[in-house]
Amino acid sequence: IPWNEIALETAREVEKEVMPLFGTPSAGETIGENVSGDVTKYVDKVAEDVVLGRLQPLGVNIVSEEIGFIDNGSDYTVIVDPIDGSYNFAAGIPIFAFSFAVFRKNRPVYGAIYEFVTRTFYEALPGGGAYMNGKPIKVRKPERGKEALSFYTRGRCLGLIRRVKRVRVLGAIAVELTYLAKGALDGVLDIRNYVRTTDIAAGVLIAREAGAIVADEGGKELELRLDATTKTNVIAVNDRYLLDIILEEL
Numbered sequence: 001i002p003w004n005e006i007a008l009e010t011a012r013e014v015e016k017e018v019m020p021l022f023g024t025p026s027a028g029e030t031i032g033e034n035v036s037g038d039v040t041k042y043v044d045k046v047a048e049d050v051v052l053g054r055l056q057p058l059g060v061n062i063v064s065e066e067i068g069f070i071d072n073g074s075d076y077t078v079i080v081d082p083i084d085g086s087y088n089f090a091a092g093i094p095i096f097a098f099s100f101a102v103f104r105k106n107r108p109v110y111g112a113i114y115e116f117v118t119r120t121f122y123e124a125l126p127g128g129g130a131y132m133n134g135k136p137i138k139v140r141k142p143e144r145g146k147e148a149l150s151f152y153t154r155g156r157c158l159g160l161i162r163r164v165k166r167v168r169v170l171g172a173i174a175v176e177l178t179y180l181a182k183g184a185l186d187g188v189l190d191i192r193n194y195v196r197t198t199d200i201a202a203g204v205l206i207a208r209e210a211g212a213i214v215a216d217e218g219g220k221e222l223e224l225r226l227d228a229t230t231k232t233n234v235i236a237v238n239d240r241y242l243l244d245i246i247l248e249e250l
């Protein structure tokens, strides 16, 4: 199955349907509640309908952020967030992306994130590296005292702010994980017990393939549950010492 083509074509179709709504009040209108208890905005629904229209004919299982798990009895499960960062989208902040990860049984097969505004396509080939627009990417080596972290803690772990140079909270964790992968951030942590697999599956695959360490709150390798409702914590960094600092501050 040519997952890369399916991912890119789906992302482009979502782009075509949603970009006219960027920054408009109607994009942000609440139209319901999703399976994980979060609101579904109008733009989320428009984007998800495109995704389902593309994936349903393939007969694969689908886990999508609004609708949840669709079991089609396949060995393949595609975990999608049609738009990660929908608050940003509706508010006219240009940081949001399409996130797409494929598993066969429980093993990762492929991951992709498409950042709409910059038109950047990130991919993970499990065991075969991470790519940005077809070119290999790697995490950077952090410089002590100059780290840049994305940081969602809901008031916990505030001592960490003093131990790094830059904090960037961008509002779309899928995008932030690609920034870690390409060497623009040194770490991404969300310890609110709030992110779902749909938010992070592709980002985790891409960051790992680019050399990141992706751990849970105990410092162990993060395991993804292939569902739409489990909430988790994630600590993704480009170097072990940063993980140690974060765990110390928890």
Ligand code: IPD
Residues within 6 Å of the ligand: 038, 065, 081, 083, 084, 085, 086, 087, 152, 170, 171, 172, 173, 174, 194, 195, 199
């Ligand atoms: C959100 C983004 C954001 C995270 C929120 C998520 P959504 O996803 O991933 O980074 O902080 O917790 O809800 O709802 O915009 O797809």
Ligand code: CA
Residues within 6 Å of the ligand: 065, 081, 083, 084, 085, 198, 199
């Ligand atoms: Ca999301």
Ligand code: CA
Residues within 6 Å of the ligand: 044, 065, 081, 082, 083, 084, 085, 086
């Ligand atoms: Ca979403």
